[in-house]
Amino acid sequence: MTDPQNSATTAPPGSAAHPRRWAILAVVAAAQFVVLLDSTVVNVALPSIGADLGASTSDQQWVVDVYLLTFAGLLLFGGRCADLLGRRRVFLVGLTVFAVSSLACGLADSPTALIVARAFQGAGAAVLSPSALSIVVTTFTDPRERRTALSAWGGLAVLGGTFGVVFGGLVVATLSWSWAFYVNLPIALAAFVAALVLIPADPARSAAPRRSFDAGGALIATAALLLLIHGMIGTTEHGWSSVATLGPIAGALLLFAVLALVESRVRDPLMPPRLFRRAGLLVGGVGLSLTWAGQISVFYMVSVYQQRVLGFTAFEAGLGMLAMGLPALAVVAVLPRLIGRVGAPGAYVVGSALVMVGTALLVRLPVDGSFPVDLLPGLAIMGFGLPCCFVSLTALGVSAAPPADSGVASGLLNTFSQTGAALGVATLVTVAATRTADLAESGRPVADSLTAGFRFGFGFATAVAAANLLLGLLALVRARRRAAATST
Structure with a gap:
């Protein structure tokens, strides 16, 4: 396999750094921030949406799930578009689709209209996100x-x-749920104008043989990912043994097999096989999947624990999650120096160890717990560790891909992340919910059953974090062996 720290994406000798590169980073980061914001802001607004639009519980779940479906399902397609059609061009298209669909979400007057608009919003995010990282x-x-x-x-x-x-709790409390979507509009408009001014125009098509789009591979990959994500997010309602779960997942596996056959026979495949020979990309993808699986499940279970066991409001529960966000903000400032000193694999090991310790502390949550004593330590430790994982794994992944494939590599890393998030909900949250239901049926009080179920779920999340740490240690050992071999 190829060294994850190879120079595939290093500029050729004599190339000059872009004079407006930090402003460009601010533009694409702002666009990416609203994409990530919309992944969680809607969860807080769901009760208000249900009351205002007359949305059933199933409708409300689809408002959340359809965004994840189209976002995760179209990421590879979006990454390939960035490589072939131009990064700036595709970024602007994705940003436009995201902004227009955000407006449609805010104006929706029925559950169906909102669900359709959320589907397009996820599609815009899937086109925007890999092109932004590629830029x-x-x-x-x-x-x-x-x-x-x-x-x-x-x-x-x-x-x-x-x-x-x-933000979702604040907006719902002071304005209305529609503003959770309207807030995207000024940010998107400012990012669009700034991108036109700051990001260099895509280079003209060269006289070299043009790379094909591989429409067949894109269609099969998108269908496979849609089925896989649909099957996994349905486990919370149907369980793992239901035909409604196993059918889509089996269909996805079959389509992935077909995709491998098709990709081996086309001149310019959607996912070039050479990418899967790059250790850095594989470690980055699998590590991101494990990290997201743990984070999203812990995020969900802690939020529900605060509201249904400790009696917090949705806004208070959101403020409680700042115990994770503020340490993360502090770590981001020192991470470049840490990675420069110990390397991306070393920072990954540090981060995954902190996440494992923080998650393990949550296993002891009591039914009469308090935030400062029982939640704050674990969340803060996780907050210090998560950026180390996300940054180092992204660095390992993108550094392993040549510039011509940076879009599809970014899409692949994002696909691993979103699939891991769906898998975390499908397994860890489902395990906790099943345990809670079993205890409630035996006559245990609701708060006791919920707390015991969450402790069970946090135990599984700790095991996922341990697997992530093991992968990091293997990556670190491999990197040091290669460094020693190179020095001799």
């Missing part, structure tokens, strides 16, 4: 500056979700 990777060619840029980028993964809950 960051290709704009920052100096290794030290790239570490700083990717640190800021990786920090968004924690901050977007955390502040989404806080």
Whole structure:
């Protein structure tokens, strides 16, 4: 396998750094922030949406799930578009689709209209996100500056979700649920104008043989991912043994097998096989999947524990999650130096160890717990560790891909992340819910049953974090062996 720290994305000798690169980072980071914000802000607004639009529980669940479906299902397609059609062009298209669909979400007067608009919003995010990361990777060619840029980028993964809950509670309490979507419009408009001014125009098509789009591969990959995510997010309602769960997942596996066959026979495949020979990309993808699986499940279970066991309001629960977000913000400032000193694999090990310890502390939650004693320590430790994971894994992944494939590589990393998030809900949250239901049926009080179920879920989340740490240790050992071999 290829060294994850290879120079595939290093600028050729004599190339000059872009003079407006930090402003470009601010533009694409702002766009990415609203994408991540919308992944969680709607959760807080669901009760208000249900009351205002007459949305059933199933409708409300689809408002959340359809965004995840189209976002995760179209990421590879969006990444391939960025590589072939131009990063700036695709970024602007994705930003436009996201903004227009956000307006449609805010104006929706029925559950169906909102669900359709959310589907388009997820599609816009899927086109925007990989092109934005690809712009960051290709704009920052100096290794030290790239570490700083990717640190800021990786920090968004924690901050977007955390502040989404806080902002959602504040907006619903002071304005209305529609403003959870309207707020995207001024940010998107400012980012669009700034992108036109700051981001260099896409280079003209060269006379070299044009790369094909691989429409067949894109269609099969999108269908497979849609089925896989649909099957996994349905486990919370149907369980793992239901045909409604196993059918889509089996269909997804079959389509992935077909995709492998098709991709081996086309000249320019959607996912070039050479990418899967790059250890850094594989470690980055699997590690991101494990990190997201743990984070999203812990995020959900802690939020519900605060509201249904401790009696917090939705806004108070959102403020409680700042215990994770504020340490993450502090770590982002020092991460470039940490990665420069110990390398991306070393920072990954540090981060995954902190996440494991923080998650393990949550296993002891009592039914009469208090936030400062029982939640704050674990959440804060996780907040310190998560950016180390996100940044180092993203750096490992994007550094392993050549510039010509930076879009699809970014899409692949994002796909791993979203699939991991769906898998976390499908397994860890479902395990906790099943345990809670079993205890409630035996006559235990609701608060006792919920707390015991969450402790069970946090135990499984700790096991996922341990697996993540093991992967990090393997990556670190491999990197040091390669460094020793190179020095001799």
